[in-house]
Amino acid sequence: MTARKAAPRKHRPADCPVCKGTGEIPVPVRLGRARRVVGTQNGFCLNCLGSGLNPDTD
Structure with a gap:
């Protein structure tokens, strides 16, 4: 037999x-006038849409 590749x-x-692979980022909460x-x-990472993967790599 031949060797397996x-x-x-x-x-x-x-x-x-942006999110370092977590899919979430801190979002400030604002209050009052x-x-x-x-x-x-x-908050939801808008760069990777929560997947945690870099969208710029192909």
């Missing part, structure tokens, strides 16, 4: 530079 390794796509920032909450 190793399957080519699939490379992992790069992480999103002066719209002052009172805290932050988790």
